[in-house]
Amino acid sequence: MVDHGWPLRFGLFLPPEAGAPLVEIAQEADRYGLDLIGIQDQPYLHDHVDMLAVMGTVLAVTRRVRVFPAVACLPLRPPAALAKTMAGLDVLSGGRVELGLGAGGSPDGIASYGGPRLRTGEAREALAEAVQIIRMLWSGQHGLDHDRGQYRLEGAVPGPVPAHPIGIWLGVSGPRSLEVAGRIADGWVGTTRFVPPHRLAAALRRLDEAALQAERHPAELRRIYQLHGRIDESGSRGFLYGPVEQWVEEMSMLALGYGIDSFLYAGDPDRLGTFALEIVPAVRERVARERAASARGRRPVLQ
Template identity: 60%
Template structure:
């Protein structure tokens, strides 16, 4: 299992770009509540959804501190050079508040309906690897750029614009071969709780770590992002990430200390954002810090946290 992270924990919101929702206000609330990240889901083929990149730019313009990313960008409908230019522009204009979540593609019927290619698993992974090469090339300060791959090609006399900071690329993938690729070339992994529950998380972490180590990279350099697809309410537990705040505090602390997760994106209903940001997040920060100190204290280890009676164990 991945060793417990010593990174400062980050917390954010995964926002569905429902065009009928008060998207600007939600983004401002996430910023005002002190969250670190705003992830915007990118599924342009769904009816009545706002464009993810346009929403990101708007969110950056009306906030002051929160970082914004596509979580995750739909590569088959986002040519990598154009995606790189858009994100670099947003990063430069916002003073370095952009990251990139990138996926190989899913919901292929929708992708194809919107004019994108339908790719099999191996082809989608190769397309993703090529896209990362183009994006990083575009963000470089080199001249005379040229790339010719199986799925993407790119040529430009000059790169740019250059981002204000080194934008991280986090892969939103779940399959074993895609995790191998993430360990080799990405800066982190975005794992959705619906597809990667705690029982699968340890295996995914090991796969990611092994691939990174084989490539001569330190696994500790990779950020571990967990998408919390659940519901916070006052009723009794209805399973993992479906229950009262104290259950969420327990389960998220276990994910951070026991599973090495260092970043959380809340994917529940925006109406639950105040409880998540103002009640759950501070308690998880405090509890995780306490348990980390206990782990560092010596062989006796920490005084373990006790799960509430209705909490579903996170591992």
């Protein structure tokens, strides 16, 4: 694996639980200077506020942080309607929206809300098709038709055009889905739960190989990683379960050794300040130092 040199970004993974102080947490992330807020999308959960409602609210009460679905449940978010909503939110927020998109991780939950129960291959094909449709609708062209696969367009007139080129980041973990992401996506969203560190190298290798086969440079893809763990000063209990120094070391390793460029904190919101004010600047400083050393011809050495 290689460090592709992207500027590092840090953010928050936000499950939209109805009982949580979502507005206050989002505003705190914005005040701390975090770059991203990724909002979970599982609309079939009874205790979750709808992701799109949370996105609109968060964008309205923050000033600089970028907001995206982490990741949108495609079977319950038809691509044409999703493209319209994301473009509108981007315009209204002054260009602070990105799009994380997934094939849907709970067939039973999706079916309970009237969505299709797709086989794995069908879901993967629908995801690739949705990326194509969304990009068509963001292009500003009129009279768009699409008459194959899972979705249809018949003379669609899109608009508004997004305020900036919205990235489409695919949240996938299976080998063939990673190949789809490598071929067509602007980025990949992974999580330590589904792609833990011991599987990360193989996943990123498949992503990079698919990009090369599609005549793309792997560095074109952003790599976003959700960090499920606990900041715990009492000692280490495994990857990202330990003190600040351990988080700094392990996140620096993810950036320099695996090319992860964007990190979403998915731990206890009460420790968000520790993450943003202690861990983030230390990781930035360490990665900058090691990149500078590497540019001078020395291999980065993690201590």
